[in-house]
Amino acid sequence: MSGPLTTGRLLAPRSLFFGLCAVALVYAVAVPFVNQPYIVQDYTLILLVALTATGLSLLTGFGGVTSIGHSAIFGLGAYATAILCADHNWQWWAALPVSVLLALAAGALIGIPALRIKGLYLAILTMGIAVLFPSLILKYGGLTGGDLGLPLPTMEPPAWTGLATDQFGYLVCLVALVLGMVLARNVARGRTGLALIAMRDNETAAIAMGVSIRRAKITVFALSACFAGVAGSLFAATQGIVSSSNSYVTLTGSIEFLAAMVIGGSTTVLGPVIGAAIAERVPVMLSSSNAQLAPFIYGAILIIVMLVMRDGIAGAVARLVQHRLAKHGPGGPGAGGQPAPRQKHGQRQRPTAANTAQLTVTR
Amino acid sequence: MMDLLIQRVVDGLGNGCIYAALALALVLVFRSTGVVNFAQGELAMLSTYLVWILVDAGAGIWLALAAAVVVSFAAGAVLERGLIRLVPPDNHLVMIIVMIGLYTMLDALGLIVFGANPRQLPSLFSGGNATFGGVTVPYATVGALVLLAVISAGLWLLFGRTKLGLGLRAVAENTESSRLAGLPVSRLLACGWGLSAALGAVAGVLVTSLGLFLQPSMMLPVLVYAMASATLGGFDSPVGAVLAGLLLGVAGSLVTGYVGFIGPDLALAVPVVVMLVVMFARPEGLLGSRKVVRA
Amino acid sequence: MSERSVEHGASGENGVTALLAVNGLRAGYGSVTVLRELDFHLAAGEVVVLLGANGAGKTTTLRAICGLLPFKGEVLLDGASIRGKGADTITRLGIAHVPQGRGTFVNLTVEENLRVGAYSRRDHKEAARQRDQWLEVFPRLGQRLNQAAGSLSGGEQQMLAVVRALMSNPRLLLLDEPSLGLSPLLTQELFGQLGRLAALGSLSMLIVEQAAELALGIADRAHVLASGRLSASRPAAELLADDTLTTAYFGG
Numbered sequence: 068m069s070g071p072l073t074t075g076r077l078l079a080p081r082s083l084f085f086g087l088c089a090v091a092l093v094y095a096v097a098v099p100f101v102n103q104p105y106i107v108q109d110y111t112l113i114l115l116v117a118l119t120a121t122g123l124s125l126l127t128g129f130g131g132v133t134s135i136g137h138s139a140i141f142g143l144g145a146y147a148t149a150i151l152c153a154d155h156n157w158q159w160w161a162a163l164p165v166s167v168l169l170a171l172a173a174g175a176l177i178g179i180p181a182l183r184i185k186g187l188y189l190a191i192l193t194m195g196i197a198v199l200f201p202s203l204i205l206k207y208g209g210l211t212g213g214d215l216g217l218p219l220p221t222m223e224p225p226a227w228t229g230l231a232t233d234q235f236g237y238l239v240c241l242v243a244l245v246l247g248m249v250l251a252r253n254v255a256r257g258r259t260g261l262a263l264i265a266m267r268d269n270e271t272a273a274i275a276m277g278v279s280i281r282r283a284k285i286t287v288f289a290l291s292a293c294f295a296g297v298a299g300s301l302f303a304a305t306q307g308i309v310s311s312s313n314s315y316v317t318l319t320g321s322i323e324f325l326a327a328m329v330i331g332g333s334t335t336v337l338g339p340v341i342g343a344a345i346a347e348r349v350p351v352m353l354s355s356s357n358a359q360l361a362p363f364i365y366g367a368i369l370i371i372v373m374l375v376m377r378d379g380i381a382g383a384v385a386r387l388v389q390h391r392l393a394k395h396g397p398g399g400p401g402a403g404g405q406p407a408p409r410q411k412h413g414q415r416q417r418p419t420a421a422n423t424a425q426l427t428v429t430r
Numbered sequence: 431m432m433d434l435l436i437q438r439v440v441d442g443l444g445n446g447c448i449y450a451a452l453a454l455a456l457v458l459v460f461r462s463t464g465v466v467n468f469a470q471g472e473l474a475m476l477s478t479y480l481v482w483i484l485v486d487a488g489a490g491i492w493l494a495l496a497a498a499v500v501v502s503f504a505a506g507a508v509l510e511r512g513l514i515r516l517v518p519p520d521n522h523l524v525m526i527i528v529m530i531g532l533y534t535m536l537d538a539l540g541l542i543v544f545g546a547n548p549r550q551l552p553s554l555f556s557g558g559n560a561t562f563g564g565v566t567v568p569y570a571t572v573g574a575l576v577l578l579a580v581i582s583a584g585l586w587l588l589f590g591r592t593k594l595g596l597g598l599r600a601v602a603e604n605t606e607s608s609r610l611a612g613l614p615v616s617r618l619l620a621c622g623w624g625l626s627a628a629l630g631a632v633a634g635v636l637v638t639s640l641g642l643f644l645q646p647s648m649m650l651p652v653l654v655y656a657m658a659s660a661t662l663g664g665f666d667s668p669v670g671a672v673l674a675g676l677l678l679g680v681a682g683s684l685v686t687g688y689v690g691f692i693g694p695d696l697a698l699a700v701p702v703v704v705m706l707v708v709m710f711a712r713p714e715g716l717l718g719s720r721k722v723v724r725a
Numbered sequence: 726m727s728e729r730s731v732e733h734g735a736s737g738e739n740g741v742t743a744l745l746a747v748n749g750l751r752a753g754y755g756s757v758t759v760l761r762e763l764d765f766h767l768a769a770g771e772v773v774v775l776l777g778a779n780g781a782g783k784t785t786t787l788r789a790i791c792g793l794l795p796f797k798g799e800v801l802l803d804g805a806s807i808r809g810k811g812a813d814t815i816t817r818l819g820i821a822h823v824p825q826g827r828g829t830f831v832n833l834t835v836e837e838n839l840r841v842g843a844y845s846r847r848d849h850k851e852a853a854r855q856r857d858q859w860l861e862v863f864p865r866l867g868q869r870l871n872q873a874a875g876s877l878s879g880g881e882q883q884m885l886a887v888v889r890a891l892m893s894n895p896r897l898l899l900l901d902e903p904s905l906g907l908s909p910l911l912t913q914e915l916f917g918q919l920g921r922l923a924a925l926g927s928l929s930m931l932i933v934e935q936a937a938e939l940a941l942g943i944a945d946r947a948h949v950l951a952s953g954r955l956s957a958s959r960p961a962a963e964l965l966a967d968d969t970l971t972t973a974y975f976g977g
Contacts, residue, residue: 133526135468180709184723187466187522188665191657192709194468195702198654206695318650322530329527359542366534373527374516593844600830600841607828610791612816612845612893 083388091337095241099234107233109347111305114240115298117343118247119324122294124333125251129260130178130287132186135321136193137295139200140170142309142316144299146204146211149309153219159304160222163297170296171289178288182281197318204311216310219303236305243301247294248336254290258283295324323347326365330372332379341381433564438687439680444571444640445655446679447578451633452649452656453663453671454585455626461602461666462622463510464519468529470656471649472536473509473627477502478634478644479544482551491552495635499628506627507620514623515616540646548643555639574636581632582672585625589668598622651698655682658701661708664718674716678704742804744769744929745790745820745897752782752789752796759785760796761953769896772923772930774940774961777950783933784825786950787899790931791815791822802897817845821895825902827886831875835866838874838885842892852892859888862918880911884918891922897929904936912936919943941965 099107119137127133144166151157151165181189204211211217224235254260299316303309314320323346331342349368353361376383452470459467467473477498484494513532517525555573559566589595601608601618609615637652638644659678663670682700685692692699708715713723743766750763759782767773775783788794792812800807807815816822830838843852860867863884869877874885883903890898903919904912916936920943922928934940941947944961 127523133523135526135530180706180713184709184713185522187526188661188709188713188723190522190526191466191661192702192705195654195657195698195705198650199696199698199702202696202698206693322534325527325530329523359538361538363535363538363542366531366536366538369531369534370513370528373524373531377521377524593840596833596837596840597844599833599837600844603830603832604828606793606812606824607830608841609793609812610816610822610824610828611841611889612813613841614845615811615813 087337091340092245096238099230099237104231104233107237108305111233111237111240112302113340113343113347114237114244115302115305116324116327116347117340118240118244118298118301119295120327120331120339120343121244121247121251122291122298123324123328124339125254125287125294126291127328128333129255130181130186130284130291132181132189132193132288133325134177134193134291135190135318135325136177136196137292137324138316138318138320139193139196140173140292140295141299141302141320141324142200142204143173144170144296145303145309145316146217146299148300148303149217149219150210152304153217159220159300162304163300166296166300167293170292170299173296174289174292175285177292178285181288182284193321194318197321201311201317204316212310214310214312216308216313218308221307222304236301240301240305243297244340247297250290251294252336254287326369328379329369330379332376332382332385334378335381335385338379338381342379345380434687435684436565438683440565440567440571442680442683443676444568444574444679445682446676447571447574448633448636448640448652448675449655449659449679450578450672450675451581451629451636452652453659453675454581454668455629455633456656456660457663457665457668457671458626458629459514459623460660461668462598462619463514463517465514465517465525466529466657466665467626468526468653469532469536470626470630471653472533472540473502473506474630474634474652475540475646475649476536477505477627477631478551478638478648479540481631481635482549482644485551491554491635495554495631498631498635502627502631503624505624506630507624509627510620510623511616515619537646544646546646548645551635551638551644553639554635570640574640577632577636578672581629585668594618594621654698655679655701658705660715661705662715664715664722666719666722667715667717670715670717743767743801744771744803745931746801746804747786747790747799748801749798750786750789750796750800751798752785752794754785754794759953760789763798763950763953763955765948765955765958767897767929767931770926770929771946772932772944774937774944774947775931775933775950776937776947777956781950782953783950784901787822787824787901787931787933791820791899793822813845816893816895819894819896820899821890821893821897822899823886823890823901823903825905827882829874829877829882829886829889831873833874834871835874835877835885836870838889839892842889843894846892846894852894855894856888856892859891862921863888879906880908880915883907883911883915887915887919891928895928897931900930900932900934902933902935904934904939912939916940916943938965 098110102110119141123134123137147166147169148159148162151162152159177189177193180192205213208214221232222236222239224230224232228235230238302315309316311317314323327342327346328339329342330345331340332338350361350365353364372379378386452474455470455474456467459465459470480501481491481494481498484497485491489497513528517528519525553570554577555570557569559568560572561567587595589599597608597613597618598621600611600613601615602622605615608618633652633656634649637648642648655678656675659675660671661674662678663672663674678701681704682697685700686694686697714720715723745767747763747765750760751758752760759780763782763786765773775786777783785794789796790800790807792807792810792815796808798808802815802818802820807818807820810818812822830841833841839856843849843856846852865881866885866888869881874882877885883906887898887900887903900919903915907915916939919930919932923930923943930944932940932944941961941964947959947961947964948955949957949959
């Protein structure tokens with residue numbers, strides 16, 4: 068299936084892509100300085116959802132698994148950090164690696180059965196985990212604070228930065244997101260990613276080339292969980308409280324992470340960010356009229372986007388841009404490569420000249 | 431001691447009937463269209479609300495159930511024609527997202543139309559218990575088991591002895607060959623979904639008959655158990671679904687009763703662990719076929 | 726549209742309406758076009774073999790005709806267009822397709838497979854009579870009626886696939902590589918039986934087959950496909966007799 072960066076080809080010429088990223092970055096950095104703290108907090112949430120969604124897109128595109136359980140890993144990261152900071156007086160930056168390690172372990176654990184069974188079945192398991200997680204939190208309320216929540220100190224900006232709490236928190240999350248996006252891109256184009264593309268497109272050839280599928284798959288699972296773990300940890304450190312009734316650690320949260328990945332599109336780097344922005348803001352905007360109507364419309368959006376634009380908004384825009392460039396770009400009409408064959412129902416991604424060229428490079 | 435054990439087993443069997451019914455619904459649509467219906471629970475919930483509306487208007491519970499079954503059948507068929515046929519069976523990302531989107535919509539619909547307040551439905555079965563020695567067997571449990579048996583027998587006859595059943599089996603096995611044989615594939619697929627929705631209605635009313643309140647979130651834990659049942663039984667095995675549903679019902683009852691640190695609060699740990707174990711040890715489940723599940 | 730199709734329309738060479746008329750057929754998969762401008766006809770009662778190298782478009786042709794593949798151009802059954810109709814409709818109209826790989830319902834019994842074949846029919850008595858008739862032609866199936874079809878050998882499954890297709894009472898039978906996976910002996914037996922079917926007279930057949938000689942042995946005519954077009958059309962006997970022709974056409 069076409070997935071995040073799986074095709075190994077650029078969907079738009081480099082200059083355009085970097086230009087877009089630069090603009091986005093400038094906008095993003097400006098946010099905490101031109102907005103009220105409560106708005107900055109909202110943006111922070113968008114960053115964290117985008118970070119988780121980026122990890123999810125790695126899992127979906129390369130691992131072949133759609134996870135409805137990332138809220139549990141997010142929650143694992145969040146609670147690990149919260150407990151260490153609240154009860155044991157750790158600093159948030161010391162607790163973060165612990166959250167990451169736990170998340171990595173969880174991800175690798177799920178990766179093991181993934182080698183033997185189809186992604187669809189694993190998805191069912193992840194849903195069970197997502198529904199179970201809040202019960203676990205409630206059960207061990209003494210440790211976790213149950214549904215009343217566990218407060219922890221928010222991350223304090225070092226004095227030399229001169230930043231306010233909300234600004235610092237936002238910027239830390241922004242750094243995490245940018246690093247995450249770079250990492251995701253490198254995985255997609257690096258050994259692991261190409262190994263998995265090779266396996267998807269031609270399994271026998273991949274095995275013949277000595278590609279370690281097993282290692283690649285588990286790596287992707289662990290990495291994807293790592294993104295969620297970081298996001299969860301930073302969530303705890305910036306919000307100052309975690310509780311089992313918080314939607315991000317429930318099935319609803321998992322659905323939102325998936326929605327962010329899907330609406331924005333998992334084939335482009337900026338897709339999860341756009342998707343996160345939409346997933347976070349649209350229900351709130353709709354809530355002003357009728358709180359209950361929001362999830363209904365939300366669900367409808369998911370269905371429509373998935374059936375109409377499989378690679379999400381960013382993906383659709385990117386395809387449009389590439390199409391236009393192919394017609395009018397350097398070299399004249401027709402040159403500059405064909406736009407990717409649109410995924411038809413039931414068609415697997417065909418090895419095009421672009422992505423098979425990448426395969427030979429690995430050798 | 432022994433009495434308590436038997437008691438717990440009996441209680442578990444009652445729940446097991448619910449899981450079996452919903453798991454059957456899941457397996458039915460999976461076999462015919464290859465779709466895992468994450469929204470099955472919410473559909474059942476809405477069917478149960480329909481029963482409530484009818485009961486509130488004065489109908490007897492069984493009549494209301496019968497009517498809801500018919501309406502659910504129609505709704506399931508319409509859903510298949512309207513939405514499901516647009517879902518590609520081999521792209522599970524699309525399938526999952528669409529079904530999750532449907533789940534979200536239906537969940538919201540339940541809240542919008544009916545509100546969050548729990549309601550009570552009259553039970554399908556008379557209250558009261560039969561006592562054997564130290565064991566209390568609620569008539570409701572017996573009733574649920576009998577109902578499940580009747581439904582299972584009915585489905586067995588349908589699939590094994592009727593032309594429609596043969597058509598459903600053929601379509602579930604090989605859609606292309608079915609088309610080539612002149613079968614009205616679209617109609618048969620719609621029928622499969624209709625049957626599944628009808629089963630969901632029964633599962634929902636069983637939930638309320640066994641003591642739970644009718645509320646929008648009531649089917650989610652049941653769905654998790656049903657998914658685990660389908661996984662344990664084999665996603666393409668109706669017999670497996672029923673057996674596994676009963677097994678899981680009993681297992682759930684025993685574990686939450688005897689294992690202190692799990693208890694009723696962590697009841698969902700049972701299906702999750704079962705799914706984990708099955709996926710590690712024997713992904714095709716007890717009676718399922720390997721090719722369906724293996725990567 | 727080319728001049729040829731205006732000329733031919735649905736008429737065969739004598740002006741008699743052909744059972745099947747293919748005009749300007751274009752079909753492919755995704756962005757790959759396989760058939761470019763395919764024209765040919767098939768008269769009622771005729772047995773025609775489609776020959777050509779691998780990739781020439783033989784299977785594509787059959788799949789287009791039976792409704793499994795969308796196409797451009799014209800395909801007329803008794804003068805009426807069947808473009809855009811679903812495979813199940815086309816089967817009910819009288820074209821039955823035995824696909825490559827047979828498409829057996831492996832978990833159904835032999836008897837159930839046959840019942841599925843007759844699913845769309847209302848004349849149950851006649852269907853039962855025909856079934857018994859076919860089972861006489863293929864006795865091995867009759868012995869295994871209650872066995873799961875998946876337990877049959879390759880050759881038996883092929884026969885089952887043919888009879889299942891026949892159960893829909895078709896006027897035109899499309900066969901895609903019926904000898905695939907069969908031993909030479911079984912292939913001979915199969916074509917012997919197909920020949921008997923053909924001799925009964927009421928059934929037309931369009932056969933794609935690599936074991937060309939056997940197929941030509943029961944056929945009236947052969948069409949040769951190359952690069953998605955019809956490159957030659959000869960009486961079968963002529964092709965069989967002429968060795969140079971056979972080596973030229975049986976490439977790939």
